[in-house]
Amino acid sequence: MNNNSDKEFADRVTALINEVSSGLGVKADRVTVYGASKGGTGALYHGVTGGFNAVVVDPIVSDEYYEKVYADSHFTIGTFPESKQQVFARVLNTGRQLKQKISIIYSSRSPQYEYITKIVKSSELGRQFSYFNSTNTLINDHPDVGAQTVNVAVMLINMSLYQLRSDCCSVDVV
Template sequence: MDISENAEELAREFAEDGVKYVHLNHEGARSLSGRSLIGSGLARSDVRQWLVSMASAGYYTYKSDDGSSRLCHEDRLRSIWQAYTKGLLEVSSAGVFYSLAGPEVTEKPDYVYVILSAMGNDIFTHSLNRFYVQNYQHIGSAVGRNNWVLRVADVGGVLGSFYLPTSFNPENANRIQALLIKVADRAGVDRRKVVIVGSSKGATGAAYHALHLGSSMVAVDPILEDTYYEEKQKDCHFTRGGIFLEAKEHVFEKFDGSFERDGTVRLAITSRNSPQFNPVSSFFERLRIPVLICNDKTIKDHPDVAKVTHRIVMSIATSIMAGLPLPSQSQIVR
């Protein structure tokens, strides 16, 4: 296919006809040389429309060069995603990709730690591994080998689904929660001892699913609204155009504080230097969930928060495991 063709109409036709792979020819197209198709989507409206239309129909880029890009339908990811074909990922009966460490230990776990992926350093990569960034890689050794660690991939959209419902998969959140419940039941662990950890879009998912499931969480500078990135950052997360059913503002305004609290540990982390500070602090304070505000001067922007507070997150994770007291009110941390 050529990039000049009507992407929305073609995506609909492809889905109806059961097309599984799309080869997009953009050889000679202006402003694409040396850039990934996803990266070019920031500057070119026609490229953006292609990406959004295809993702809305379940097609994701997996290969790109100067002359062409290739997309694969979600139900063929098992055939081409090397993380799966090499056995690094499993897939649930509902189609959620994940990895699980811990079941080989015979002792019953005390906790299940769930790690949700942030965006990688190169957010515009065409690699399918953009959906599976392994943050907090050493959390397993930090919390003890008798506790399970579940990592859930974030398949959907152009850069990820933020672990939320999408137009292509309205049941995405339910699929993810079903996996978390299944793993907790298999481990014999109460939902309150499921600790969902994430930063950035992973923290978006951590907040959403922990509050829905009555689980514990550590959410590092979650993205709770789309306005900043749409208006100030050229919609670099590709949230406009129909991929998502609702803006994050509307998703999170529905939480009213009427959720399970007893026996859970819930903490949010942010920084005054992050553009997410106001939405993060106001959301969690409204729900009476403590917010730890990191005042480290090396934090200059949103991506710095996760990097700088990594040690804090690991300390919280080990403190939960050890039963040590954690803050019950918002406070400044270093």
């Protein structure tokens, strides 16, 4: 995402993904971006704005939790020209039809659940995504989601690479 030091950072990342995939002869609709946590934030953003398929694990779409509960432990206050909430409200409410496949893995046991539900799932584009809620009892906090959902992430990445679509809306997984 753009930051106060580089207001074109996001565009440069998307351009780099396009440059590398083009150099390898891979069309944009065959690219799948993946990330968990902050990487999931990037995968969601670039999947939506760059037109790439994405497998996204418990993305941080709001810094509110870390700013309030952990006194800005991610050092986000004053770092970005827009809050994550503002960015995602803008990019997820465009009213367009997605061509790419976006799959979100999250957990109702994570503090990010509230933000994913409020910001992503309720958005115009978010209604076109597939959601996989892990109810795994080994998930007790946000960092546990990525580690405990590797099996689902690998399945979704493989499905994306083989151009298999899971057009479900929301599924609970363990």
